[in-house]
Amino acid sequence: MKRTKIIIVAHVLAFTLHAQTPVAPTAESVGIPRGDTISGYNVRQSFELGYRWHSVGGDAGMYRSTVNYGNGPRLLSSSLSVNSVDGHGGYFDHVQINTIGLGNDPYESASLRLEKNRLYRYDLSWRSDAYYNPGLTISGGEHFLDTVRHVQDHDFTLFPQGSFKILLGYSSNTQTGPALTTIQQFDVRGDEYPLFANIRRAQHEYRLGTELTMMGFRLNVLHAWVDFKDDTPVSLGAASQGNNLADLNTLTSLQRSEPYHGTSPYWRVALFRENRLWAANGRFSYVAGHRAFVDDETAFGFNRVGTPTGSQIVTLGNAERPALAGNFTFSLFPSAKLTLTNQTSISHIRMVGNSYFTQVTNGIFSTPFNPFTFLGIRTIANATDADLRLNKWFAVRAGYEYSTRRIRSIEGADIRGVTTPPSQRVPIEQENGLHTGLLGVRIRPLKALSILLDTEIGRADHPIYPVSQRNYETYRGRIEYKLKSVRLAGYSRTDYNTNSASLANFASHSRQYGVDGSWIPKNWFSIDASYTKLHLDTLGAINYFAQISTVGPVQQVTTDQSRYVSNIHSGNLSARVSIRQRVDVSAGYSLVQDVGASNLVFPQSFPLRYLSPQGRVSVRIHEKIRWNAGYQYYGYHEDYSGLQNYRAHTAYTSMLWAF
């Protein structure tokens, strides 16, 4: 009885402590189905079939960019589980299928696991994401197409529990659909013209590997071939005056073809071993990325002084990026209380690009040249950590990491006989170093109470960018009180970074605070709440040209600063009540509000509010059937400009059948 009660409580826990996930599919189940046993297999299934509605007021394009649920019938979720009762099935011992959102939801997924004990295991994951590309509203209204990404992964393991495994895999990632891009013509003071693109991208990865055990060591070798290609056509449509209607620039026709294809084959070799006194692992990988491309572009129109202009540009060439990485980690466990770990890593990436560029403008053939760039990044890092558990309630850990990075760069265009060939150019080189110290403690004064405190301090020399980490400090604290029916937690995290060199400076202050908790006094009632405050303020020196007065010339502004302040309050509240184990009612509320700055002068601050209350009722009308209905509201409100605000009502009803 007690065990049954624990299982029910665990079951309730699993279904109640939700983040603000979409209101459908329904989280409640009809119970714990025991399934039917057929020919030595236990079979369990569930299907949730339903219908979605939505109604949007305001900027429907913004709704489709951020939420995108539509109308229509859906297989909101389904699962099939087949298990061999004795573990000795014929061709398989376990089949597991799960789906979400099939039938035209913007976010669809399906997964399959098929395995036969000790012989094989096959995993399939298929996902689809349809998202709206808001840029196309320039077409004078909404369009009806989403850009769709399909991702699928197949992994097959032969002898999964054996000391010798064979690993086969295939992954595919395709992206198709409309998008917006722009082109700038005909010179640097020209205009920008929106273009429609029909995205056609694909990447395919094939994997072959093995894993074997020898003398307690495990060797894993994997080789993969990655092919990718893009052949996205763009079109101008009608003649365009560009974004700036005040000038004479006009683009009357454009043809562009810019296909590319490439490969990125990689090797990964890993050797590792875990023992009572020590553990070691080493990993080496090498990838040789290569891309061949051509860009053929012809444009006709009028330039900024109204002269008819025709321009043709052809670029073709190759780009390569070989990358090597290695890691070696050695851990010592001299006693049950102490763990010492040292990790050394090295990575070396080289990017080399050669291309041929030629341009013909109004029949005048400009000198062709070969742009050449080289970027090499070599990073070596060594980290040492010590973790000491002094007693049951107190532990301390400390660590030190040093990494050094060398960045080499060669840039230029090679005009034969005029400029220095790339091979004779002297690279520009710089070294960066980073020292990082870590210290943390874990305190558990009571079994239910845990306290974590840790800090990380880093000092870098020569950061590559003003916004990079230079002098940074991070402080984190977390306290949690956890019993079977109640959990309370609070945390705080502070990240400060200051970067200054020469005349430039950049400072970033990020502070996060939060509390969250859940209370499940009975298996028919639960409540879950969280509040988080995310603060970020940054200050950076900027340098630009601007026309300060309405009649004056463009001047250089060197003393301005970019100040950004974001104060985001985020809260989640959800509650669930089960009435006589027949009716489940759940409600949730999610709010994200950036209140912006309060006391700084002229900061960038863009207050907005995004809220989403939801409610759901689920009625068990039969031992195996539930009827569900839910409603979720989405409200997006920007204080600065209301052009993108929207209010969306979404609802669904469904029948869940499980057996």
Place this chain on the structure above:
Amino acid sequence: MRYSWGMLVGGVRAVLGLFFLSIFILATPAALPAADYVGSNVCRTCHPNVFASFFRNPHYKSIASGKEKPENTGCESCHGPGQDHVNARGGKATIPVAFSLVSPEKVLDTCLRCHSQTVSRANIRRSEHTQRDIVCTNCHSIHSSPAPKFLLAKQQQSELCYGCHASVRAQFSMPFKHRVNEGFMQCTDCHNPHGSFASTWNMAARPRMVDQAGGNEEPCLKCHIDKRGPFVYEHAAVRVDGCETCHSPHGSTNARLLKRPVTFTLCLECHNGFANFGRRLDGPQNPSASHNLADPRYQNCTTCHVRIHGSNGSQLFFR
């Protein structure tokens, strides 16, 4: 005394031999303590509810096999020999490994007896989770998991992670975010909760627990293939410090997960022309005098610099 080539080879062989011998000695498992294993059928007598559905559990393989040693079979493979527990007629204290009573490191040791030998868990001993006493049973529920695959303690992986990472939950509640709550993505698409190798970007110090794509690239490139390159003209910031230079990967109040609501301030914070920064150490180039930043036309840099992640034909990322 003269040293010959043969002596040198012999010496190297001796050193290597001693090295591997020492590894072999250290690698030899310690003898198991004398113990009385009773078998899972005895456990079934008092725990029928657990056993009734155990055939669905991946750990049932050890029982179905029938070939495993007693210490690697069924209940006792995780909980230890049960004779004392049987003799005492029950009681948690008599279970050698009662997971609700033992220390986190004991939980880890027990699970890693079988589960240590995969690449994805190669760094579990030094992972951020382990160092904070977050071990296997904090995230996996062996007997009452609502998620058959990986035996997660909650039905949705994201809910499991949000249990501790509430600030991440807040980020994924924002209007612009990766579709994790919607079920399209999972935390493990980008993170390895069992610990990851040092990253190959951003000085190898941060971010931690971020899993790398096959070629040691940022996980972003697993999906965003058009940003992958290689390009003739790389935007060096992407390769040197990573995508997080400009984007907040979990979620943002700004479109396209950008760190700033307007583009030009994001760009100008680096492209300010001040010396000592950039790949040439002369500062990332600030906009030329042809850019009147007071004119809104110039404030969205990527309208013209459309190939901002990298370009094959334009050093200024025009095409």
